[in-house]
Amino acid sequence: MPPSGNRSTPVIKDVAQLAGVSVPTVSRYLNGTAKVSTExxxxxxxxxxxxxxKPSFVARALANKVMDSVTMLTSLSTYWATTEVNSGAEHAARDHGFLFGVTSLDGISDDEIESTINRVLSANPAGLIISESDELVIQLLHQIPKDIPLVLIGGSRGDAPYQVIPSEREGxxxxxxxxxxLGHRNVVHVHRREGPNNNTRTLGWRDAMTDAGIQAMEAYQVGTDLSESVELGRKLAQDEDLTAIFAGNDETAISLIKGLRDEGVRVPEDVSVAGYNDQIFAKMWDPALTSYSQNFVxxxxxxxxxxxxxxxxxxxxxxxxxxxxxxxxxxxxxRDSTAAPGRRG
Known part of the structure; x- marks a missing residue:
């Protein structure tokens, strides 16, 4: 049956007429606001x-009072891991017919949290995903109205009722x-600043040290400036007892390797170096980098x-x-950046 009247584009009334049901029933079917019988x-x-x-997205939003969209609130928005997480969420949203948007929290102050949330909520999203990376995000969690569907990515277990976390500590x-x-006993850990939670890579390193009966030394913390990690690599090269380094991310690992090489230390013949995240360049590095792959998507x-x-x-x-x-x-x-202890072992 063609659309009623002279219209070439069908509307919801045409669907209802052809299906032999009421317009509100079609609306409920489209919006998922109430159960509709299988028949x-x-x-x-x-x-x-x-x-x-083709249902009108705007019309459905007005009927539903919320949009068929979700918003991701995240800091560290330029990081590779963040973009991978966003990609996974966006593709899943698309599969369900939802729009997906990202609001960056980079650079906002405590005083701006409330206004940021208000701007996000003014778009009437159906739900929110919050990606945890620092204390600010945990503070933001408490500002979200309880009736809004919400999922937290990361954090400590129990930070939110609905939560998805990577195996950071286990990794x-x-x-x-x-x-x-491999036979190493002196495994040094180098990491960037980690979130305030109990699921960190550094804690996993300490767990393994404790289980092995080894007194864990202090880990080294570095910033995002890779030259800082290069300089630390040069410093660690002077430690004759050092045979292995576990770096908290791949960029830090390759920077440490450069610093070690600057001082004539070979990888992995003299010192093994392992990274974390398994970024695309890890297997292309020389030597190819041993790493822990996290499925961010x-x-x-x-x-x-x-x-x-x-x-x-x-x-x-x-x-x-x-x-x-x-x-x-x-x-x-x-991969090739790790091996049994060499002359230093």
Whole structure:
């Protein structure tokens, strides 16, 4: 049946007429605001297909009072890991017909938190994903109204009812234990500033040291300026007892390697170096970098899926899903930058 009147573009009234249901029923089907019987759903779906009906995003938003969109609030927005997480969430959102937006928290002060949240909420998103990286994000969590579907990425277990975390602590432990397995005993850890939580790579390094009965020395903290890590590599090259370094990210690892080489220390013949995150350049480095691969894309995808389940429950008037903390596991990737202790061992 063609659209009623002289219109060439079908509207919701045409779908209702062809499916033999009311316009509000089609609206409920499209918006997911209430249950529609299986029989009616099938008729509506068939009518939409036959008419090639394209629902109006804006009209649905007005009817729903929220947009079919989600917003990611994140700091460290320029980091590779952040873009990978965002990519996973965006693709999952697209699969469900949702728009996905990112609001950067980089550079905002404590005084700007409330105004930032108000601007985000003024767009009436169906839900929020918050990516934790510092104390500011945890503070922001407490500013979000309780009735808005929300998922936290990262943080300590229990920071939010719905949470997806990477295996940071486990990864730190796995890399350190791997180096122990090669025969190293003096494994130095170098890291950047980590979030205020109990799921960090440094804690995993300490766990492995404790389990091995080794007194953990103080870890070295460096900034994002890679020249700082190069200089630390030169300094560590003077330690004749050093045989292995676990760097908290791949950029730090290759910078340390440069510093070691500047002082004539070979990798891995003299000192083994392992990184973290397994960025695309890790396997292209010389030597190819041993690293711990975190599935950041999957982290983002699961965060959206967890959020979508809350959104659907809210729209259908059902009870929300049970609170959950999912852990996305990573994988140790062994390459050429690590080996058994050499002359220093």
């Amino acid at each position: 009616k759903r099938e008729k509506i779906a068939q009518a939409i297909k036959l008419l090639d009906y 730190g432990r796995v890399i350190t234990e791997y180096l122990f397995g 999957e982290l983002g995808r699961q965060a959206f899926e967890m959020l979508y389940a809350q959104i659907e429950a809210k729209r259908s008037g059902e009870e929300p899903p049970e609170p959950e903390c999912r852990v996305v596991e990573g994988e140790l990737i062994v």
